[in-house]
Amino acid sequence: xxxxxxxxxxxxxxxxxxxxxxxxxxxxxxxxxLVLLWAFLATAWNIxxxxxxxxxxxNGLFMGIxxxxxxxxxxxxxxxxWLSMGIFFIVAGLAGxxxxxxxxxxxxxxxYFALVTIALTEAAVYVTSNWTALGANNGLSLPIxxxxxxxxxxxTSETGYFYVILVLTLLIMMFTIWLASxxxxxxxxxxxxxxxxxxxxxxxxxxxxxxxxxxxxxxxxVGGVFYIVLYNYVNPRSVFGExxxxxxxxxxxxxxxxTVWGPLVGAAILVPVSEIVRGSSLGQQLQGAYLLxxxVILVLTxxxxxxxxxxxxxxxxxxxxxxxPEGPPAGVTPGEPQTELSEQDGAAL
Amino acid sequence: xxxxxxxxxxxxxxxxxxxxxxxxxxxxxxxxxGLIGPNGAGKTxxxxxxxxxxxxSSGTVRFKGAVVSGLKAHQVCMRGLTRTFQVVQPFPDMxxxxxxxxxxxxxxxxxxxxxEKAHAVLERIGMQRKAAALGRDLTLLELKRLEIGKxxxxxxxxxxxxxxxxGLTPVEIDDILDLVRxxxxxxMSLLVVEHxxxxxxxxxxxxxxxxxxxxxxxxxxxxxxxxxxxxxxxxGEEGYVA
Numbered sequence: 001x002x003x004x005x006x007x008x009x010x011x012x013x014x015x016x017x018x019x020x021x022x023x024x025x026x027x028x029x030x031x032x033x034l035v036l037l038w039a040f041l042a043t044a045w046n047i048x049x050x051x052x053x054x055x056x057x058x059n060g061l062f063m064g065i066x067x068x069x070x071x072x073x074x075x076x077x078x079x080x081x082w083l084s085m086g087i088f089f090i091v092a093g094l095a096g097x098x099x100x101x102x103x104x105x106x107x108x109x110x111x112y113f114a115l116v117t118i119a120l121t122e123a124a125v126y127v128t129s130n131w132t133a134l135g136a137n138n139g140l141s142l143p144i145x146x147x148x149x150x151x152x153x154x155x156t157s158e159t160g161y162f163y164v165i166l167v168l169t170l171l172i173m174m175f176t177i178w179l180a181s182x183x184x185x186x187x188x189x190x191x192x193x194x195x196x197x198x199x200x201x202x203x204x205x206x207x208x209x210x211x212x213x214x215x216x217x218x219x220x221x222v223g224g225v226f227y228i229v230l231y232n233y234v235n236p237r238s239v240f241g242e243x244x245x246x247x248x249x250x251x252x253x254x255x256x257x258x259t260v261w262g263p264l265v266g267a268a269i270l271v272p273v274s275e276i277v278r279g280s281s282l283g284q285q286l287q288g289a290y291l292l293x294x295x296v297i298l299v300l301t302x303x304x305x306x307x308x309x310x311x312x313x314x315x316x317x318x319x320x321x322x323x324x325p326e327g328p329p330a331g332v333t334p335g336e337p338q339t340e341l342s343e344q345d346g347a348a349l
Numbered sequence: 350x351x352x353x354x355x356x357x358x359x360x361x362x363x364x365x366x367x368x369x370x371x372x373x374x375x376x377x378x379x380x381x382x383g384l385i386g387p388n389g390a391g392k393t394x395x396x397x398x399x400x401x402x403x404x405x406s407s408g409t410v411r412f413k414g415a416v417v418s419g420l421k422a423h424q425v426c427m428r429g430l431t432r433t434f435q436v437v438q439p440f441p442d443m444x445x446x447x448x449x450x451x452x453x454x455x456x457x458x459x460x461x462x463x464x465e466k467a468h469a470v471l472e473r474i475g476m477q478r479k480a481a482a483l484g485r486d487l488t489l490l491e492l493k494r495l496e497i498g499k500x501x502x503x504x505x506x507x508x509x510x511x512x513x514x515x516g517l518t519p520v521e522i523d524d525i526l527d528l529v530r531x532x533x534x535x536x537m538s539l540l541v542v543e544h545x546x547x548x549x550x551x552x553x554x555x556x557x558x559x560x561x562x563x564x565x566x567x568x569x570x571x572x573x574x575x576x577x578x579x580x581x582x583x584x585g586e587e588g589y590v591a
Contacts, residue, residue: 183454186454190451193441193484194438194441196438198451199421200434201451
């Protein structure tokens with residue numbers, strides 16, 4: 001029962017969210033789509049970053065592979081973005097393997113790992129800016145949908161996009177629940193917690209990190225494919241720019257690193273904030289004001305709740321539940337320590 | 350004929366420093382061998398060389414007859430040789446149960462089997478009550494026990510204990526010693542590095558003494574206690590240091 005509960009909770013939450021298109025205006029529905037898309041990307045990042053403790057600052061690289069790749073295939077051979085999700089899942093997985101091999105093999109961790117991922121993503125900006133088949137500086141744009149076409153992932157209204165990303169995000173969250181409860185998940189967390197100790201207990205830390213970065217990269221590319229069908233436009237800075245990669249990890253950090261719900265909670269709070277700031281008079285006068293807001297939120301989070309919103313909620317629950325070893329019996333309040341003590345004594349005897 | 354663990358002319362050089370110099374010794378099934386020596390004698394380096402955390406510059410380490418020097422630490426562990434660390438290395442954000450489960454996953458693929466194994470190990474090391482406590486919230490004694498528990502969960506045939514008594518009070522030391530003796534009583538072979546003489550003398554079947562990376566003596570605790578070179582090394586008498 002304990003193992004199925006997280007899945008059921010996810011199904012219920014997303015089931016309720018499925019009614020949002022009936023309640024929200026076009027503007028807010030679009031915002032909901034963005035929340036889900038960034039939650040998807042942050043959840044993919046969270047596999048390596050949150051559970052594995054390897055903070056990539058360049059997940060835009062994998063997102064861009066999905067976005068550019070899908071756009072190119074639609075424009076050149078009219079290949080369905082659905083198929084592209086599969087194709088670039090594999091391509092980005094291999095790219096992740098390349099980045100992982102490059103860094104983990106030499107034991108790069110922390111800031112050094114992050115720097116390499118920044119450098120590679122920045123390199124992608126220059127590569128794509130000079131790649132004429134990918135539109136160089138202008139990027140690629142897809143024709144605007146004239147009619148609903150599920151096979152090509154084209155919709156005339158927000159509702160279609162909403163349901164696609166709703167299902168994708170539900171799937172990636174259920175995948176995370178599943179992954180974290182298996183041997184691989186425990187081993188991945190042990191690598192984050194203490195690599196030497198993990199290695200001594202039979203955990204192949206190199207292969208564990210390699211699988212994590214490959215999964216994280218592959219799933220990020222799926223998000224990238226959705227990005228291109230949603231916006232119909234991609235250019236070098238819109239995916240490989242540092243703002244994108246920072247946003248991805250920001251949602252996960254603010255929401256709660258290494259938690260299933262953290263990325264969604266982080267995105268649900270911060271995406272609307274950025275949209276509001278962008279729409280405000282400050283945002284109109286000062287381009288990038290939303291990034292400034294993010295910076296402030298990130299600093300405050302790191303200072304006052306480094307485990308993120310979900311992390312804080314968890315530790316509060318742990319503290320409340322931790323009063324009595326077997327869980328407090330109903331009706332026993334902290335004001336009645338006598339009862340609690342005698343129960344413990346009884347158990348000890 | 351073959352020993353459980355065999356070191357043959359093992360040498361480890363760090364730049365100009367020879368940390369372990371031509372070390373040869375062995376350990377048999379069911380035996381407790383103590384490894385002692387003054388600070389910097391090469392005990393922990395020897396541990397690293399056996400457990401796969403480090404590779405010898407020359408010489409070989411054999412476990413169950415097969416060469417293990419050159420394997421990664423996790424591969425050595427999978428073959429049945431697990432170590433603990435001198436400075437405890439818990440997974441701070443995992444519960445005691447989860448800490449032990451990571452070890453158990455070395456032998457069990459399914460989560461349920463690993464969890465059962467981990468519960469059994471916690472029971473064994475007297476930590477069942479702390480199963481749900483986070484690694485970061487445990488006391489040093491509990492962490493020392495957990496350190497052994499994590500290693501036990503990998504079901505080792507040979508357990509390497511690096512200073513399990515360090516930092517503990519005399520009462521706590523007795524407590525940990527009881528546990529270690531019980532393990533050996535059940536047939537587990539142990540290689541023990543220890544600073545606390547009382548521990549090593551009462552625990553070991555044989556003792557290997559290192560000084561400046563060289564083996565200067567080997568014998569039963571009794572023999573070692575009266576060994577001239579050992580006394581020199583520990584008391585710093587003139588004439589020994591070459």
